[in-house]
Amino acid sequence: MIPDKVDREAHIQTVETMLSHLRRKGYKLTPQRRAVVTVLAQDRSHPHVSEIIARARSLSPRISASTVYYTLAMLKEENLIREIEFYNADNRYDTNVSDHLNLICMACGKIEDYEGTVPVSARTVAETTGFRPVRMRFESYGYCKRCVRKGGK
Incomplete structure (x- = not known):
């Protein structure tokens, strides 16, 4: 779960x-x-x-x-x-094998793990749809702090 x-x-x-x-x-x-x-x-x-x-x-x-x-x-x-x-x-x-959100910078390619609440849990998906997730992948594309400071988007 x-x-x-x-x-x-x-x-x-x-x-x-x-x-x-x-x-x-x-x-x-x-x-x-x-x-x-x-x-x-x-x-x-x-x-x-x-x-x-x-x-x-x-x-x-x-x-x-x-x-x-x-x-x-x-x-x-x-x-x-x-x-x-x-x-x-x-x-x-x-090496973080949990289902978590990856923050992916479109400028420099940096990927970091977001440590907050996962957008939707496997439990919620299973209960509302009957679909049984085995693994979930969450990604957010944007610009990291460093690239924003350097004048990124």
């Missing part, structure tokens, strides 16, 4: 929770996988894959791009991360 109010910290994956989950599921915790997990767990900016590859290589210099892509797919399948897909930009990755 998706809560009406998001407890941001309760839904953000840490290095320890991610590695523990993978260990329980029987995955090998290679240095490369640990590097990708560490990068994601320590980055709240919703990085795109090229950023993840670059940062993972600083921790594990011989990591290949295909290993990063495979690890991202595995983490997504295990519901440890969310992939934010765009049709006209690189996909981004989020």
